[in-house]
Amino acid sequence: MSGRIERAFTRARKAKRAAFIPYITAGDPTPGRTVVLALALERAGADILELGVPFTDPIADGPTNQRAAERALAGGTTLSGVLGMVRELRYSTELPVVLFTYFNPVHAYGMARFAVDAAAAGVDGVLLTDAPVDEAAMAHEALQRVGIELVLLVAPTSTRARVKAVRRLAGSFVYFVARAGVTGARASLEEGLEEQVRLVRKLTKVRVAVGFGVSTPDQVTQIAQFADGVVVGSALVERIGKLGDVPELPGEVEALARSFAVATRRK
Amino acid sequence: MAPLEELTLAWQEARRDRAFRRELADLLENYCGRPTPISYAARLTKHLGGAAVYLKREDLCHTGAHKINNALAQCLLARRMGKARVIAETGAGQHGVAVATAAALLGLRCRVYMGTEDERRQALNVYRMKLLGAEVVGVDAGARTLKDAINESLRDWVANVASTHYVLGSVLGPHPYPAMVRDFQSVIGSEALLQIRKQRRSLPRLVVACVGGGSNAAGIFTAFVPYRQVELVGVEAGGRGTRLGEHAARFAGGAPGVLHGTRSYVLQDHDGLIVQTHSVSAGLDYPAVGPEHAWWHDSRRVSYVRVEDGEALDAFHLLSELEGIVPALETAHALAYVARVAPRMGSGDAILVSLSGRGDKDVTEVARLEGVAL
Numbered sequence: 285m286s287g288r289i290e291r292a293f294t295r296a297r298k299a300k301r302a303a304f305i306p307y308i309t310a311g312d313p314t315p316g317r318t319v320v321l322a323l324a325l326e327r328a329g330a331d332i333l334e335l336g337v338p339f340t341d342p343i344a345d346g347p348t349n350q351r352a353a354e355r356a357l358a359g360g361t362t363l364s365g366v367l368g369m370v371r372e373l374r375y376s377t378e379l380p381v382v383l384f385t386y387f388n389p390v391h392a393y394g395m396a397r398f399a400v401d402a403a404a405a406g407v408d409g410v411l412l413t414d415a416p417v418d419e420a421a422m423a424h425e426a427l428q429r430v431g432i433e434l435v436l437l438v439a440p441t442s443t444r445a446r447v448k449a450v451r452r453l454a455g456s457f458v459y460f461v462a463r464a465g466v467t468g469a470r471a472s473l474e475e476g477l478e479e480q481v482r483l484v485r486k487l488t489k490v491r492v493a494v495g496f497g498v499s500t501p502d503q504v505t506q507i508a509q510f511a512d513g514v515v516v517g518s519a520l521v522e523r524i525g526k527l528g529d530v531p532e533l534p535g536e537v538e539a540l541a542r543s544f545a546v547a548t549r550r551k
Numbered sequence: 552m553a554p555l556e557e558l559t560l561a562w563q564e565a566r567r568d569r570a571f572r573r574e575l576a577d578l579l580e581n582y583c584g585r586p587t588p589i590s591y592a593a594r595l596t597k598h599l600g601g602a603a604v605y606l607k608r609e610d611l612c613h614t615g616a617h618k619i620n621n622a623l624a625q626c627l628l629a630r631r632m633g634k635a636r637v638i639a640e641t642g643a644g645q646h647g648v649a650v651a652t653a654a655a656l657l658g659l660r661c662r663v664y665m666g667t668e669d670e671r672r673q674a675l676n677v678y679r680m681k682l683l684g685a686e687v688v689g690v691d692a693g694a695r696t697l698k699d700a701i702n703e704s705l706r707d708w709v710a711n712v713a714s715t716h717y718v719l720g721s722v723l724g725p726h727p728y729p730a731m732v733r734d735f736q737s738v739i740g741s742e743a744l745l746q747i748r749k750q751r752r753s754l755p756r757l758v759v760a761c762v763g764g765g766s767n768a769a770g771i772f773t774a775f776v777p778y779r780q781v782e783l784v785g786v787e788a789g790g791r792g793t794r795l796g797e798h799a800a801r802f803a804g805g806a807p808g809v810l811h812g813t814r815s816y817v818l819q820d821h822d823g824l825i826v827q828t829h830s831v832s833a834g835l836d837y838p839a840v841g842p843e844h845a846w847w848h849d850s851r852r853v854s855y856v857r858v859e860d861g862e863a864l865d866a867f868h869l870l871s872e873l874e875g876i877v878p879a880l881e882t883a884h885a886l887a888y889v890a891r892v893a894p895r896m897g898s899g900d901a902i903l904v905s906l907s908g909r910g911d912k913d914v915t916e917v918a919r920l921e922g923v924a925l
Binding site for chain 1: 552553554556692693698699702705706709710711712806807808809810811812817819821822823824825826
């Protein structure tokens with residue numbers, strides 16, 4: 285059960301750092317590049333990979349990730365295509381993979397069939413961006429049956445009652461949204477973030493990874509002091525978008541990711 | 552989710568509060584001009600040579616469409632919740648204009664998101680919103696239509712939820728919106744039921760409305776749903792043809808899916824990706840439909856049909872020439888269906904049509920389509 289994710293957090297904690305969780309959109313810039321980029325991120329020090337499934341209407345994402353999804357969709361990336369990428373990735377690595385997806389592609393695929401195929405491909409966790417905890421019970425059951433954990437979002441606006449509801453369905457960690465709003469780089473961190481993360485950990489009794497808007501190594505270092513994991517997405521996605529499908533892409537992304545990975549050290 | 556729970560509570564409190572209801576009723580009467588009449592369309596009836604056609608004149612509401620009913624109510628609710636800023640999405644621009652109007656009346660700041668393709672088609676309404684003091688933000692993503700404007704509104708709302716109320720314009724989105732908007736629009740049907748009974752001493756055999764998201768249809772149908780003898784028909788946009796991507800007929804070409812926080816019929820491909828839609832009318836150009844319509848469809852209480860662009864344009868001209876009413880292109884879809892079925896019905900039967908809006912906003916677009924230089 286969710287062995288790889290659990291082990292990744294434990295390993296990071298023993299090394300006195302927060303887990304580094306990079307996000308990229310699957311199929312961006314082209315479907316053929318995703319496995320190569322994932323391996324580059326692993327070399328850079330990723331503990332868990334968050335892989336975005338591109339969707340036509342990404343309401344939780346800012347412009348950077350929206351454009352990445354458009355590029356990936358233009359290349360013909362679909363949910364079953366993403367599962368194929370994970371399967372391919374599993375030939376070379378045990379890096380835990382969390383799929384970050386909107387609900388409709390999974391709904392169209394069929395929840396039960398998706399769970400079975402995702403497990404067979406080697407997916408460790410699934411985050412359904414637009415499925416609130418009230419509606420997540422069915423997904424949780426289908427995923428649990430095949431040993432995939434459901435990753436739930438907790439927002440700064442979430443009430444205590446909702447955070448407790450999350451606790452019942454959460455696997456080894458929850459994903460705390462660093463500030464109300466959508467994904468995308470921001471200049472500064474929200475005040476009171478540390479207290480909020482501590483409260484969420486207390487209420488859910490599981491690890492807390494922090495993401496949305498984390499875009500500089502300095503911010504990563506600040507968050508790493510109190511959170512169990514830090515998600516960095518838009519900063520990487522923006523670099524991928526700027527470079528496009530060039531030969532030096534994996535090397536450039538690896539170098540950028542490394543600057544975030546080393547910043548996860550605890551003082 | 553917390554903001555939705557807050558909104559649900561606020562709405563439920565407000566609808567029980569007599570002062571809120573009185574203020575809303577007063578504004579609807581003395582500001583919007585309700586009740587709107589129903590007009591017997593004598594020349595259209597004669598031309599079609601069958602059932603008598605009655606029009607519920609939502610085009611006579613202030614701002615020219617039924618959208619003001621919901622916009623005013625939600626802006627009152629926003630004020631009651633202590634939110635000084637409202638945002639809205641708009642397709643045809645009628646909802647945007649209605650919200651900008653209500654915001655001006657109640658002293659709220661207002662921002663409207665609109666797809667850039669719709670801004671082009673509805674340039675007049677864009678300027679109207681600006682005149683009313685609203686900020687109009689073009690959305691240049693996806694199909695650049697209503698769906699994309701909703702995406703952007705949702706993004707704005709989650710980032711500014713403490714200060715902002717999102718005035719969703721149709722019976723769409725997460726709960727409580729579909730129920731709340733239907734509630735605020737149901738005034739259309741409650742009035743119409745009494746009016747037609749008074750004029751004809753009987754109920755109509757058929758009630759017709761166009762369905763984009765489905766707010767004017769839900770508004771007029773709700774009162775008639777319990778009367779099984781009244782047939783209800785919702786008209787979807789058939790666009791240019793029956794191929795996926797060429798139309799916005801969710802019941803004919805869609806499958807159950809989840810979009811914008813609600814499970815309903817959605818135009819999507821095999822992989823669950825939302826497909827582009829096409830309709831001559833911006834207000835019907837949306838890939839999903841209100842969940843209550845999905846329920847009415849599955850329970851067979853309402854039938855849903857499609858009308859293509861060309862037929863709608865013909866009806867646009869027909870009503871203008873025979874009744875002196877230029878209808879919105881959305882409404883023209885409902886009228887086109889009436890033109891199809893009225894001749895086959897008996898002269899003792901009556902058809903009630905929701906004339907959801909007036910067509911001033913569409914005049915330039917229709918002229919462009921017909922190659923007329925203005």
